[in-house]
Amino acid sequence: MRVLVPFGARDPKRRLAPVLDADERRAFADAMLADVLDALADHDPVVLADASVEADAPVVVDERPLGEAVNAELAASAPTAVVMADLPLLTRRAVERLFAPDADVTLAPGLGGGTNALVARDPDFRTDYHGASVRDHRRAARALGASVATVDSFRLAVDADEPSDLAEVLLHGEGAAADWLRDHGGRVETTDGRVRFAREEPATGT
């Protein structure tokens, strides 16, 4: 099976701007990519990027919008898996659960309606990552008459898009992204409700 990891290399993770500056966002995105490639290591992943990037896997650069590039790959070969590059809690075990179902289309929902990973065995399936994509992908698969399986995984559901996600990384992550956050002052702040992500003030030079 072809296993693609789309990676937006141009100004990644903009919604983390309240807590990470542009260079930090890029470094954190690279750490997450490393974690995802590590979790996929038994499956020969290929990074599909919109600009050149260094990674511990083959990189295909396609300058089209990533959704278009992904659909060109789906048209070219089935089965194909698409696993997002910003899943810092991903483990080999969660990957095995993604690949286990025999369905024509397997979907792993992300928080807030996204599709964090999928496996398309139906050669006619195409993606559209805008809006509530997991709902749209379910409908698109059914419209093809394709069978659909859904993977019930927290580790696949948490993508690091918003500052609150970084608290999840600190609580549950064991890879490069969690290490990066810890090395850069990230910490979990408790509240009356859910925990929050916070950063230690950097030490001022003497």
Place this chain on the structure above:
Amino acid sequence: MRVLVPFGARDPKRRLAPVLDADERRAFADAMLADVLDALADHDPVVLADASVEADAPVVVDERPLGEAVNAELAASAPTAVVMADLPLLTRRAVERLFAPDADVTLAPGLGGGTNALVARDPDFRTDYHGASVRDHRRAARALGASVATVDSFRLAVDADEPSDLAEVLLHGEGAAADWLRDHGGRVETTDGRVRFAREEPATGT
């Protein structure tokens, strides 16, 4: 195994106040409780409530703070499972995954550091639901020398505490809570990022 569903019957779900009024919050909490009891139906759940409540299961009323009441139950019998009442995506299949591990303590993390469900086979394990409870429960189990298993489930991780969670219920729920939201004007609003929960304006009377 004793299976407890703690239910705070006094002014439940306060953090949903931006989108549901007090009566609606109570009705929605009841709908979620019904969903959780349905998912647990094969396991004879008991509702542990801080005030009287109608439910399709035996109800034990304990007026102490719920955490204290839960710990009294853990002291009284092992194994005991504790499953939160506000898990509107819970399914029988997710429940089976919670009960499958043979560990002394099984934990199902909730979003934002919570512990949405646990199974304590070690009679000395006690809960503390404040702060980042999943981290604290992990440490407490290890301090007892107890083995710990973690259930990787999105359906167990999503508790309906904040308005954004209601979007998850609409996207992935199939039970009474999702129906209640749909019947009360709940809808998913797409954005550039994650979807949002919104309500239709109620029709004005003629």
